[in-house]
Amino acid sequence: MSQSKTMSILKDNLWTNNPIFIQILGICSTLAVTNNLRNTAIMTIGVALTTAFSSFTLSAIKELIPRKVRMIVQVLVISFYVIIIDILLRAYLPDVSKQLGPYVGLIITNCIIMGRAEAFAQANKPLLSFWDGLTSGLGYMAVLMAIAVVRELLGFGTLFGLRVLPTAFVPWTIMIMAPSAFFLVAMVMWWAKNMQAAKAKPAQGKAGTPAAKPATPPAQPAKA
Amino acid sequence: MIPIINPITLFFASIFTSNILLTNFLGMCSFISISKDWRSSFGLGMAVTFVMTITAALSWAVLYFILIPLRLEYLSFIVFIIVIAAVVQVLEMVIDRASPALYLSLGIFLPLITVNCAILGAILFMQIRDYGFLQAVTFGAGSGLGWWLAIMLLAAIRERIEKSPVPAGLKGPGITMITIGFMAMAFIGFSGMIAVQ
Numbered sequence: 173m174s175q176s177k178t179m180s181i182l183k184d185n186l187w188t189n190n191p192i193f194i195q196i197l198g199i200c201s202t203l204a205v206t207n208n209l210r211n212t213a214i215m216t217i218g219v220a221l222t223t224a225f226s227s228f229t230l231s232a233i234k235e236l237i238p239r240k241v242r243m244i245v246q247v248l249v250i251s252f253y254v255i256i257i258d259i260l261l262r263a264y265l266p267d268v269s270k271q272l273g274p275y276v277g278l279i280i281t282n283c284i285i286m287g288r289a290e291a292f293a294q295a296n297k298p299l300l301s302f303w304d305g306l307t308s309g310l311g312y313m314a315v316l317m318a319i320a321v322v323r324e325l326l327g328f329g330t331l332f333g334l335r336v337l338p339t340a341f342v343p344w345t346i347m348i349m350a351p352s353a354f355f356l357v358a359m360v361m362w363w364a365k366n367m368q369a370a371k372a373k374p375a376q377g378k379a380g381t382p383a384a385k386p387a388t389p390p391a392q393p394a395k396a
Numbered sequence: 397m398i399p400i401i402n403p404i405t406l407f408f409a410s411i412f413t414s415n416i417l418l419t420n421f422l423g424m425c426s427f428i429s430i431s432k433d434w435r436s437s438f439g440l441g442m443a444v445t446f447v448m449t450i451t452a453a454l455s456w457a458v459l460y461f462i463l464i465p466l467r468l469e470y471l472s473f474i475v476f477i478i479v480i481a482a483v484v485q486v487l488e489m490v491i492d493r494a495s496p497a498l499y500l501s502l503g504i505f506l507p508l509i510t511v512n513c514a515i516l517g518a519i520l521f522m523q524i525r526d527y528g529f530l531q532a533v534t535f536g537a538g539s540g541l542g543w544w545l546a547i548m549l550l551a552a553i554r555e556r557i558e559k560s561p562v563p564a565g566l567k568g569p570g571i572t573m574i575t576i577g578f579m580a581m582a583f584i585g586f587s588g589m590i591a592v593q
Contacts, residue, residue, distance in 0.1 A: 196425070196428060196429075196569045197425060198425065199421065199424050199425070200421050200422050200423060200424040200425060200513040200514075200517075203421040203424070204420055204421045204422075243510075244481060247477055247481070247510075247511075248474065248477075251473045251474045251477055252474070254473055255470060255471070255473055255474065258470075258473070259470060273520075273521075273524055274517060274520030274521050274523075274524055277472075277473050277476075277516065277520045278422070278513050278516060278517055278520065280473055280477060280516065281511050281512065281513040281516050281517075282513070283425045283511065286511060346581075349580075349584060350418060350419045350420075350421065350580045350584075351577040351578070351580040351581040351584070352577070353421065353577075354573045354574065354576045354577030354580060355573070355574060355577045357573050358566065358569075358570045358571070358573035358574045358577065361565075361566070361569060361570040361573065362563070362565045362566050362570050363565075365564075365565035365566075365570070366565040369564070369565065
C-alpha cells in the first residue's frame with residue numbers, strides 16, 4: 173500500500189468523513205458514558221480495536237463467506253472481538269467494567285464497525301482494512317473525548333477524576349445528565365460543518381472569506 | 397441492584413423515567429435516519445416494541461435455563477445476538493404468511509432491527525439488573541413503547557422543523573440532536589415520579 177493512500181484514509185476518517193459528525197454512525201453505544209473521561213477513553217479504545225480487528229478479519233476471509241450469510245458472519249466476528257474485550261476489562265479493570273455495564277456488549281451493535289466492514293473491508297486488502305478500521309475508531313474517539321472533557325469538567329469539575337476547577341465552582345448538574353450529550357454532539361456537528369464549508373469555499377471560488385461562514389448556503393454540500 | 401420491583405411500576409418507569417433512548421442513548425442510528433417520516437416511524441417503533449418484548453422473554457429463558465446452568469455466561473453476547481436475529485427472521489416469515497398488509501408496513505423495518513442497539517441494550521440491562529421473568533417481559537415491552545413514543549414525538553417535531561429557518565451548518569442531524577436534547581430534558585421532568593435503578 174502506498175504512503176499517500178494510508179494518509180488519505182487517515183485524513184478521511186479523522187476529518188472529511190468522520191464517523192460521528194459526517195456519517196452519524198454509532199453514537200448510541202458510547203454517548204452514555206461520556207460524562208466520565210476515563211470510561212470514555214477505555215470504551216472508545218475498545219471500539220477502535222474492535223473495528224480494526226474485525227475489518228482485518230472480515231477482509232481476510234471475504235472470499236470464503238457466501239454473500240447471503242454475510243451479515244450474520246460479520247456480527248459473529250464482531251461479537252467474538254467484543255467478548256475478548258469484555259473479558260480483558262473484567263480481568264484487569266474490574267471497576268471500570270462494572271461502571272460501563274451493558275455498554276461494552278453494545279459495541280457489537282455499533283454501526284461504525286458494520287459500516288466499515290461493509291463499505292471498506294469488502295473491497296480492500298486486510299492490512300489496509302485494519303488501518304481504515306483503526307483510523308475510523310480514532311476519529312470517533314477524538315469527538316467523544318472532546319465531548320467527555322466538557323461534560324466531566326463542567327459536570328464534576330474534574331478531569332480523569334482529578335480536581336481541576338476550584339471547589340468553589342458549582343457543578344452543572346445538566347452536564348452529568350443525558351441532554352447535555354445531545355447538545356454537545358450537535359455543537360460539534362455545527363462547528364465541523366462550518367469549518368468544512370469554509371474550507372470548501374476558497375477551493376471553489378477564489379475570493380473565499382473565511383470570516384463569513386455560517387450564512388452562506390451555496391457551498392453547503394449537505395443533504396437536501 | 398434493587399431485588400424486586402413491581403413489574404407494573406417497571407413498565408411505566410421504562411417508558412417515562414428511564415426511557416431507553418432519551419436517557420440511555422440506545423437505538424440512535426435508526427432513530428435519526430427514520431424519524432424524517434411519520435409513517436415509517438410508527439412502523440419501526442411498533443416493530444421494535446414487538447421484537448423487544450419477545451426477545452426479552454426468550455433471552456431470559458436462554459440465559460437462566462441454558463447459559464447459567466452450563467456456566468457459559470461469557471458467550472452471552474453472541475447468544476443474545478443470535479436470539480435477536482432468529483426472532484427477527486421468524487417474525488418476518490410469520491407476518492408474511494399471516495398478514496401481508498402488516499408485512500408491507502412492518503416488513504422493511506424488521507432486518508434493520510437486528511442491529512438496533514436498543515434491543516440488545518434492553519437484554520443486557522435485564523441481565524445486569526437480574527430481572528425476573530415477569531420483570532424482563534414488562535421491561536422489554538415498556539422500553540419498546542418508550543422508544544416508539546420517542547420516535548413518534550421526534551417525527552412530529554421534525555415535520556415542523558422542515559419548514560423553519562435553521563442555520564445551514566445545523567441542518568439535518570444537527571438540529572435533530574438539539575431537538576432530542578430538549579426532549580430528553582422534558583423527560584427528566586418525569587424522573588421524580590418513579591424511582592427505579
